[in-house]
Amino acid sequence: MKQYDIVIIGGGPAGLAAALEAKKSGAEDILILERDRELGGILNQCIHNGFGLHTFKEELTGPEYAARFIGQVEQERIEYLLNTMVMDISPEKVVTAMNREEGLFEIQARAVILAMGCRERSRGALNIPGYRPAGIFSAGTAQRLVNMEGFLPGREVVILGSGDIGLIMARRMTLEGAKVKVVAELLPYSGGLKRNIVQCLNDYGIPLKLSHTVVDIQGRDRVSGVTLAKVDENRKPIPGTEEFYSCDTLLLSCGLIPENELSRGMGVVMNPVTSGPVVNESLETNIPGVFACGNVLHVHDLVDFVSQEAASAGRHAAAYVAAEKRTQVGTEPGQQSGSSITIKPQGGVRYTVPSTIRPQRMEEEQILRFRVGDVYKNCYISMYLNGERLAHRKRPVMAPGEMEELKLKKEQLLDCPAGSELIVTIEEA
């Protein structure tokens, strides 16, 4: 069996950044396993601009952003395999993978970084009634067809969901010759960036209908139209508000779900809120030496933050491997690290990543990422450590579509007793 210090599952933005940082941190034998034909993951189909403002201080397209990382991976001579599907990972970190050249093969890893990304919520999962004709696409599938293959999936389009992919696709389809009739959003606010609403919808006169959903899909062979209806505060369609839109295509941009089948299979404990693994400050799961980052951990809005988070996972994985090599056999390096603080999201904070912190092991500065459950204006975001306020920061606006972050200093947590609790909560002004 082949052996690697770190095996990274997925060669998208998270996997690439994790690999590079692990290498910088001293790890040697690193292998990236990528199921697609090229590295870069979903960035390859995100040909619009707006990536990299934080990381490179310039505005790049998805493929350009990916290329910067791919270039470094090549330069650092980090190994990767393309067209390679990971079939299974055992709790002992034996990775079973498959490709055309090598067939089915196993790799023993000292550490594993999960970076498999996410998938889109499908029509079925949304329970949209109606017929099941051709012409219903998730926005990402349409994006791949248009941007990577040059095909137009439809000519008259209705889009459900105003997340960024939906908005971006409204513009892309329009520019490539389709007519986007309307974008409907179930919620009373859009989950997309304001900039995308302005530049993808308003620029092209595409109406956005908030608090609307698709209640019927017509057409036997190909979509011939959809019916939209207004929804009440419980998101239930209001009878009498139905409006028919003739169209040949329905794009769905209704949320992303981390792809954790492999993680579940190896016994990684999941957070039901994020559908991603529960991790500590090292982005390490309940299985020592198994780390997670990027959209498989929790869905991000900006790739820059994915890269940042993945770099952190890469550093910690490298440290884990180094520690394991020092201790050789026997003790699990993850276990001998002192007390652990539990982070409790409250009052509108839906979750935090990480969800526990071992102060001994944290870096000088720890980023705590989270999302809120509703739109909050002029509120405070606060942290309490065992009842004592650590932070109280005013936020003009917070929305579920925008990931929030807080920073923690090691010195703030270093002396706290075992069983400590850190509460993150929203407070009214």
Place this chain on the structure above:
Amino acid sequence: MENRELICIGCPMGCMMTVTLEDGRVTAVTGNTCKRGDDYARKEVTNPTRIVTSSVLVEGGELPVVSVKTREDIPKGKIPETMEALKAVCVQAPVHIGDVVLINVAGTGVDMVATKNVQAAAGR
């Protein structure tokens, strides 16, 4: 005098702004909460510009199309003409990031450049 409504794109606040114009000159911006809103509003009503991204056909490449962008932002009004101009473009593989696929697109003075590397297909 003319009033124009705008949503600020500076941050998630999305301030609803009103820009007052007189003879094409901005005389007032209201509704914004910060300086960024003011700057954006003035630019957006007088000279709105956008970066345009799309893809063009590749011949002999390992991928059928390559993604492209305007190297800088171009006037918003030039977008349709830009797309029309791209229709006829077909580049030969290999293509590298930054390669110019179309010079001075739609008379904007801005070039259209590749945003992805596409290798030549094996065996060609």
Place this chain on the structure above:
Amino acid sequence: MKYDVIIIGAGVTGSAVARELSRYRLKVAVLEKEEDVCSETSKANSGIAHAGFDAECGTLMAKLNVEGNQMMEALSKELDFPFRRNGSLVLCFSQEDRPKLQSLYDRGVKNGVQELRILEREEVRAMEPNISDEVVAALYAPTGGIVCPFGLTIALAENACVNGVEFYFNTQVTDIRREGEGFKVFAGEEAYETRFVVNAAGVYADVFHNMVSANKIHITPRKGEYCLLDKTTGEFVSHTIFQLPGKYGKGVLVTPTVHGNTLVGPTAYDIEEKEGTNTTQAGLSEVREKAARSVKNLPMNQVITSFAGLRAHEDGGEFIIGEPEDARGFIDCAGIESPGLTSAPAVGKMVAGIISEQLNPEINPNFNGTRKGILNPAALSREERAALIKEKPAYGTIVCRCEMITEGEIIDAVTRPLGAKSLDGVKRRTRAGMGRCQSGFCSPRTMEIIARERNIPMEQVTKSGGGSNIIMGTNKDRL
């Protein structure tokens, strides 16, 4: 073109009849209006091999159900399709309903269903931990089973095809006229002369029957809506769980599928439209609510798709199989609603019997009754799988990541007899696109494979034939 038998409809019934007839030296053709076998009623149902306690004693339904159930296991081995005898339970929710449970038991025994037992609450709970607390007793039928409806139908049709039956797709029968001893069957401009016609046209069987017989029949499409749950729920129930009809009306079932999903449904609404396979808000909510009576905490957030099927309900509520008195040579298989899937193998035999009795055909000396399904690499040992990939590298590429389906399986599905022509055709044969992402990731890849293997441009690849093209053009083509 002259035939001995023309079968109208390539659903499970038509395919079963075709396969049985292929045992003889007969010229047989199946005319199907859709682009593939198993495209209508046979594709959208519960996938249950019913034990046979439901139908009234003495009916054809009862007889063929029990026979079909008994044939299924051997058939699944001969034709290599997924079938499992997982046993079924009919739940009784109140003491006052117990007599109904008892009469169901009695009826089953009379129908010839083996091994039936009535279980008390605790026994049921021991068998199914997620069962509702309200259950007081249940009828247990160990012979009940689950079957892949596509697997069964495609296997029957493929085997019939290999043994000489011709299949004409996209061929909608428009008229049937008596011509001497036999009939002339028209599909638009095309005419097929034949001695016998088998009417296996599902919800359209009344239309064809009424073309040739003065004794009119009437079929109502009875819509059933379902929700399919992700494989993560695969062990939620292990038996097929029915509800005893009670004060809440006819219940819905909760069952594992042969592939490890959980299926809940169906509703039962009579509709006019024979193509009305749309799901409805009311129907999907009803499925949800009724299923919650059988089991606790069914994870409905794991639904990956919903669908509706139409049962061909004849006014008499019974299978109509045989020749109308005024239309000899025209053999109805009409009113084939539940338990039609289970009964299909027996219906096939019965219809072939009617024809062979009259024609006394020779045995087909080349008949081969066994068929190998699409190779499932996941069922191989590691060594076998490695050897397979070495020989055929396409088995080393996963195309559908949710169901872990390889390119090799998709190529097999497209290139085998009666091969898949569309995304749905591939899906029903291999499960590619049937998983939790519902083909979001794999459809562009599967389309490429179909286009390549069938040598057609991408624009011509369809979801399910007809005008169901997936791509409408190329970028900027209308600018």
